[in-house]
Amino acid sequence: MNIVYIANEKFAVHLGVSLYSLYERNRYEKDIRVFIISTGIGEDSLGKLKSIAKKFGRDVEIIELNDTSKYFDTGIQDSTFDISKMGRLLVGEILPEDVERVLYLDCDMVILHSIRKLYNTELGENIIAAVEEPTVLERVRYEIGLDYEASYVNAGLLLIDLKKWRENNLGEKTISYSKSIWDKSLFGEQDAINGVLRWKIKKLLPKYNFFSNYKYFSYNSFIKVYGASLSYTKKDLKEAKRRPVILHFAGDERPWIAGSMNPYKKAYDYFKxxxxxxxxxxxxxxxxxxxxxxxMDLVTFICPTLRKRISEYYIDKAYKKHSERK
Structure with missing residues (x-):
């Protein structure tokens, strides 16, 4: 299995937690090849990451990504630019040619069970596999020109057919698309991936990229309140809440913040x-x-419509701020 992370020093701790959980919960896998694309991870943190791999008898390959000028021109590198996020668009260029399939993971993820079945997912004619993000607002889809019929997926976990990715020159295409929507995109590389690959995405079960705050949402709220058209069932969501394979600590209720009451906080603390x-x-x-x-999370149980309105308010503010940077 080929796994890739991208991180800077700020997220080195969380990368360490995720890496440890990956190794521990997949300790019987014969081959786990992990690549860490570093965008400024300090030497001390790199040493700690390597020691985690060594504890499990594994090797981790560090790839430094410092010079981005040949990938991103200055027109895209404003104050909101973050190579640690945009760097996932460069996996085809950065990873060795012998890597033909790779699982990209965000650093704020904890792996709780074997990912063998996930990694071996049959992609067919698709180029990537990912999990849908049902709470993405219609305005976000509209601003990036996403078809109504196309699902919007979260780019925190991407299973990539890297051979097809390279053959279709998708690194260049997603970067180009990102530039074309830069003045109206709030979610950078994620918007670009959805825009370019909209009809080439295999939908995965929610347990493979389960947002911790989705514990407070019902399946019906996804359908009726957010208007999502999902590929998975109510039973699939229930299983994801009860036994997620990969937890994603997206959103503001992060387990590493004092006062956080994240319902899955114990999982993060256990590995840390x-x-x-x-x-x-x-x-x-x-x-x-x-x-x-x-x-607000608790209110979501009772009134998901209110949660959506709160989200719409902050998204509108974000777009207003976004337009001011032009």
Whole structure:
């Protein structure tokens, strides 16, 4: 199995947690080849990441990505540009030619079970596989020109047929698309991936990229409130809540923030205590915000429409701020 992460120093701790969980929960896999594309991870943190791999008798390959000028021109590199996010569009160029399939994972993920079945997913004519993001708002889809019939997927987990990716020159195409929507895109590379690959995406079950805050959403709220057209069933969502294979700590209720009441926080803490990053303190100063955010989560149970309206308010503010950077 080929796995790739992209991280900077800020996310090195969370990468360490994710890496440890990957190795521990897949300890009987004969081959796990992990690539870490570093966009500024410090030497101390790199040493700790390597020690995690060594503990499990594995090797981790570090690839430094410092010079992005040959991939991104200055027109795209404004104050919102983050190579740690956009770098996933370059996996075809960066990873060795002998890597023909790769699983990209965000650093804020914890692996709880074997990913063998996920990794061996048959893609058919598709180029990537990913999990749908049913709470994405219609305005986001509209601004990036996404067809109504096309599902919007989360790019935090991507199973990529790298051979087809290279043959179709998708690194260049997604970057070009990202440039074309730069003035109206809030989610950068994720919007670009959805825009370019809209009809070449295999939909995965939600348990393979389960947003921790989706615990508070019902299947009906996805369909009736957000208007999502999903490839999976109510039973699939229930299984994902009960036994996720990969947890994704997206959203603001992060388990490494003091005051967080994330319902899956124990999973993150369990693995962090086993890593060389165990003594890194959690972030402080957001206790009140964490309380308010958790109340919003609880309200979602009762009134998902209110949650959507709150999201629409903040998305509108984000677009207004986004337009001011032009």
């Amino acid at each position: 205590k086993k890593t060389p990053f165990r003594d890194v303190p959690i972030e402080k100063g957001k206790n009140l915000y964490m309380l308010i955010y958790h109340i």
